[in-house]
Amino acid sequence: MSKILDAKIPSGPLADKWDRHEMECPLVAPANRRKFTVIVVGTGLAGGGAAATLGELGYNVLNFCVQDTPRRAHSVAAQGGINASKNYQNDGDSVERLFYDTVKGGDYRSREANVYRLAQLSMGIIDQCVAMGVPFAREYGGTLANRSFGGVQVSRTFYARGQTGQQLLLGVYSALSRQIAAGTVKMFPRHEMLDLVIVDGKARGIVCRDLVTGEMKRYAADAVVLATGGYSPVFYLSTNAVNCSATSIWRAYKRGALFANPCYTQIHPTAIPQLGDYQSKLTLMSESLRNDGRMWVPKAPGDKRRPADIPEAERDYFLERRYPAFGNLVPRDIAARASKVECDAGKGVGNTGFAVYLDFADAIKRLGRDVVADRYGNLFTMYEEIIADDPYHTPMMIYPAPHYTMGGLWVDYNLESTIPGLFVAGEANFSDHGANRLGASALMQGCADGYFVVPRVVAGYLARGGLGKVTTDHEAFGAVEDEVRKRYDALLAVKGSRTVRDFHWDLGRVMWDKVGMSRDRAGLEQAIVRIRELREAFWHDVKVPGEAADFNKQLEMAGRVADFLELGELMAMDALAREESCGGHFRAEHHTPEGEARRDDENFMHVAAWEHKGDGQAPERHVEPLAYENIEVKTRSYK
Amino acid sequence: MSEMTIHLKIWRQARGAAKGNFETYTVEKVLPEMSFLETLDLLNEKLTRQGQQPVEFDSDCREGICGTCGLVIKGTAHGPNPKTTTCEVRMRHFRDGETITVEPFRAGPFPILKDLVVDRTAFDRIQQQGGFVSANTGSAPDGNAVPIPKIDADKAMDAASCIGCGACVAACPNASASLFVSAKISQLSYLPQGGPERGRRALLMIGQMDREGFGDCSNHGECEAVCPKEISIENIARMRREYFKGALGGHDRKAASGD
Numbered sequence A: 001m002s003k004i005l006d007a008k009i010p011s012g013p014l015a016d017k018w019d020r021h022e023m024e025c026p027l028v029a030p031a032n033r034r035k036f037t038v039i040v041v042g043t044g045l046a047g048g049g050a051a052a053t054l055g056e057l058g059y060n061v062l063n064f065c066v067q068d069t070p071r072r073a074h075s076v077a078a079q080g081g082i083n084a085s086k087n088y089q090n091d092g093d094s095v096e097r098l099f100y101d102t103v104k105g106g107d108y109r110s111r112e113a114n115v116y117r118l119a120q121l122s123m124g125i126i127d128q129c130v131a132m133g134v135p136f137a138r139e140y141g142g143t144l145a146n147r148s149f150g151g152v153q154v155s156r157t158f159y160a161r162g163q164t165g166q167q168l169l170l171g172v173y174s175a176l177s178r179q180i181a182a183g184t185v186k187m188f189p190r191h192e193m194l195d196l197v198i199v200d201g202k203a204r205g206i207v208c209r210d211l212v213t214g215e216m217k218r219y220a221a222d223a224v225v226l227a228t229g230g231y232s233p234v235f236y237l238s239t240n241a242v243n244c245s246a247t248s249i250w251r252a253y254k255r256g257a258l259f260a261n262p263c264y265t266q267i268h269p270t271a272i273p274q275l276g277d278y279q280s281k282l283t284l285m286s287e288s289l290r291n292d293g294r295m296w297v298p299k300a301p302g303d304k305r306r307p308a309d310i311p312e313a314e315r316d317y318f319l320e321r322r323y324p325a326f327g328n329l330v331p332r333d334i335a336a337r338a339s340k341v342e343c344d345a346g347k348g349v350g351n352t353g354f355a356v357y358l359d360f361a362d363a364i365k366r367l368g369r370d371v372v373a374d375r376y377g378n379l380f381t382m383y384e385e386i387i388a389d390d391p392y393h394t395p396m397m398i399y400p401a402p403h404y405t406m407g408g409l410w411v412d413y414n415l416e417s418t419i420p421g422l423f424v425a426g427e428a429n430f431s432d433h434g435a436n437r438l439g440a441s442a443l444m445q446g447c448a449d450g451y452f453v454v455p456r457v458v459a460g461y462l463a464r465g466g467l468g469k470v471t472t473d474h475e476a477f478g479a480v481e482d483e484v485r486k487r488y489d490a491l492l493a494v495k496g497s498r499t500v501r502d503f504h505w506d507l508g509r510v511m512w513d514k515v516g517m518s519r520d521r522a523g524l525e526q527a528i529v530r531i532r533e534l535r536e537a538f539w540h541d542v543k544v545p546g547e548a549a550d551f552n553k554q555l556e557m558a559g560r561v562a563d564f565l566e567l568g569e570l571m572a573m574d575a576l577a578r579e580e581s582c583g584g585h586f587r588a589e590h591h592t593p594e595g596e597a598r599r600d601d602e603n604f605m606h607v608a609a610w611e612h613k614g615d616g617q618a619p620e621r622h623v624e625p626l627a628y629e630n631i632e633v634k635t636r637s638y639k
Numbered sequence B: 001m002s003e004m005t006i007h008l009k010i011w012r013q014a015r016g017a018a019k020g021n022f023e024t025y026t027v028e029k030v031l032p033e034m035s036f037l038e039t040l041d042l043l044n045e046k047l048t049r050q051g052q053q054p055v056e057f058d059s060d061c062r063e064g065i066c067g068t069c070g071l072v073i074k075g076t077a078h079g080p081n082p083k084t085t086t087c088e089v090r091m092r093h094f095r096d097g098e099t100i101t102v103e104p105f106r107a108g109p110f111p112i113l114k115d116l117v118v119d120r121t122a123f124d125r126i127q128q129q130g131g132f133v134s135a136n137t138g139s140a141p142d143g144n145a146v147p148i149p150k151i152d153a154d155k156a157m158d159a160a161s162c163i164g165c166g167a168c169v170a171a172c173p174n175a176s177a178s179l180f181v182s183a184k185i186s187q188l189s190y191l192p193q194g195g196p197e198r199g200r201r202a203l204l205m206i207g208q209m210d211r212e213g214f215g216d217c218s219n220h221g222e223c224e225a226v227c228p229k230e231i232s233i234e235n236i237a238r239m240r241r242e243y244f245k246g247a248l249g250g251h252d253r254k255a256a257s258g259d
Ligand SMILES: Cc1cc2nc3c(=O)[nH]c(=O)nc-3n(C[C@H](O)[C@H](O)[C@H](O)COP(=O)(O)OP(=O)(O)OC[C@H]3O[C@@H](n4cnc5c(N)ncnc54)[C@H](O)[C@@H]3O)c2cc1C
Pocket: A041, A042, A043, A044, A045, A046, A047, A064, A065, A066, A067, A070, A072, A073, A074, A075, A076, A077, A078, A079, A080, A081, A082, A164, A165, A191, A192, A193, A194, A227, A228, A229, A230, A239, A240, A241, A245, A247, A248, A284, A286, A403, A404, A425, A426, A427, A428, A439, A440, A441, A442, A443, A444, A446
């Protein structure tokens, strides 16, 4: 029987919910905290922030990551900035406005109470990061500088050149370093969590593979926090790092945690276009570029002239034309789809025809080259190294690319999944962004979850008690470790003829073509069949070299691709079941006469959360209805 | 676009082995716009298909920001181009038929784990000694409470750009980690928030650097030349000043480092 999920949203007025909830959360006395062990998987903004803060509070924290050091978690790659409703620019910003922008940006598919809390916490994040020595950009007067991101009409984005994620993450890393020295946090780099251990219905530990020795290891705790990032590499080519994976959340799903809105993916409008099939990733060009860059295509299909030879009158600045109020700063889903529409109409540029221009000529004229270089210099250099062309003179060529996943494990207001004691933070949960995330809001969410929400709600969970002592000798650990070992041995035992990358590439093509920017019933049905075939083929024909008890990158990747081959199918099923268009989920069957997404609020104003029912069984779709009590639900318009 | 044939002379070393050796492999159909790591991917695909052991190397973001990748290419850390990480190197910088030597970042404190992968956790241990501001979550004043001159914020940002890749160590004849350590010390010395702990921080971090077995800096400048993020060697001079200020400020190096 399909369930109606309870998000456990505290009662009372929206603005007071979090404060009251914090007051009502039971506490653990300082002297008792070290008796509790908390596992935190992930060292990005969400995981690292949570681990460091729990450590500061005195809990005994075990923190894991797949990189060789916590400082390289994928948050490091974020470029453009982090939002906060500080209103330092006096342009009318407020908690209410950030809340409103985020709910609207998410196309009315996020949870009001969570988004409001995020907007409230945003301010403390900036203060905290400044106190930790994060070198945010500043004005000559010494105050913090801001810029604008898509989908909003205020300047609320804080940044550190084009390296905001790096600087925020190094802040987290420094806090972690301090706690590691203090002995509260134990760090396990190059350790990949491969499964979750449940004892008496509660999350009590994990099984990891030591990526250097290949050894399987068990860790027990009183609570487990997963903050393992997003799953965009299910598309193979994405803007994410090559080690980003769904494995931790997928394994938790298979142990009973519900997976919410798996089909909500963000295709970012401005990435360097794909050049060839040798490629291992796509490089993002930050959304901040749309502050000053203008997107255009030639008016005439098939126009192959060099951009400089196309006169002004023969160019179509399609975002400015279609969305005069927001122009080049419309939200990502809208900009991405608009680019696709132009390319599908034969107006795309470059060798493949799958690219549009992002032009800085006007900005350089208006501001001068130096100002443009100061704002975007590192991005221009990156572009030039890849494309061997100078964006100061020739417009950039860009095309949408998979970038962020709004879907993730379902969590309630306490960030607790449907498995008691299993908390999920950052991009790994489905949380706050609805069907589309606004730029500079992921860093905000990662920091809010990590520094502020997780420490409070995990303390509440621990304080409620009822947790018996569990060690890694418990039979549940043995059983899970056994299963993991068998799975990895099986991967090595296939000894087929095609490489892991071959399968990953094939999966990526199916996902991009059928479960990408535009989806329809027939395509999704084909995708499901094709993914099942690929999965069959994988387990019969994959060739994984080397041994389990060794440093073995191919084996690591094989495990992750095996999970992507399952997740891809669930994404297609979710997209098929959601018979509407909303945010990043665009069903070709559901659009307005102008080609904009058409929601079906009557039937789909809910979160879809899937329950695993066993391999080979159809998963079950549950719902969490969404209620908007503080915001008027409208058709999203940026015109 | 013309395809190239590239010969790669690569350091191979089994896990736990004391010694390794070079092996030469040939990769066909290399395109000029491919990245260097994509060429290694191509080689690994070929080796896997042939039933041979792929070459282990580290990478993650593949866009020059995470600091995971790091190879000595043609004798230079991160390859012959300035201001780039290994993952940013494109094949258009090499000739058809060329033999390219590929080695790990070699240094005593960076033991080789396998093939081209090294252990750089020594950097983490240095950071743990004092590369932070002791500011607990929730204790911060308003972000604009203390104005910071733009020039100081910019200088802090220049130093903070360090990605911790370790190229500076690999390039230094003494395997010194001074550029890495000085970048963190400088960053925090430019910001008022770093003030209260500055003397102690310099003493502790430098103490740990020595204990990890990194060599002394004798001003060769190789580190600055290979640094993908253009961290300036001036930071090392600044670090020395911080160190002396710390020592004069009554922080005994030995006591402070706890040994
Ligand atoms: C190129 C790029 C640019 C971006 N720019 C912006 C921006 O300007 N503004 C913005 O707000 N957002 C931006 N984003 C999005 C944002 O960076 C991410 O959503 C956010 O940083 C995710 O943080 P996180 O803490 O949830 O996860 P991550 O930072 O991805 O960290 C995941 C952690 O989990 C670990 N992990 C994963 N799986 C396992 C496992 N099985 N076992 C052990 N450890 C595991 C990893 O090692 C890592 O430590 C950008 C994203 C990309 C790709």
